[in-house]
Amino acid sequence: MRKWESFLKVSNWGSQYESVSNFLGHYKRRLGSERTKDQICDNLMAFCDYAKKNPDELIELDKDSASRLLQRYVDSLADRDYSIR
Structure with missing residues (x-):
């Protein structure tokens, strides 16, 4: 199991987090690539870790706070x- 799978609660193309599901x-419908899923989930986990938020x-952040x-x-x-990039 990859670290992001447990952190993001991912199983296949779904997650216990509604936002992640x-x-x-969206990515499954557009691309369906496991490699892309690996990359975006790894990046999302890193951002969550940086932000100290799930x-x-x-x-739930307002647009300005999220942007900053x-x-x-x-x-x-x-x-x-x-x-x-």
Whole structure:
């Protein structure tokens, strides 16, 4: 089991988090790629860890707070020379 599977409570293309299930459902319909699922879930877990929030708590943030938090996260990746693409 991958770390993100337990953290995001993912099984196949669903999750106990409604927000993650919706997100995965969209990608499954559009792409259906396990590799893409691995990448997006790994990135989502990293963002949740950075924010110290679970996925459902993230979607409860107001737009401005979410935007600032995401920008700080992306800036932190750039500061560590991680690709943001």
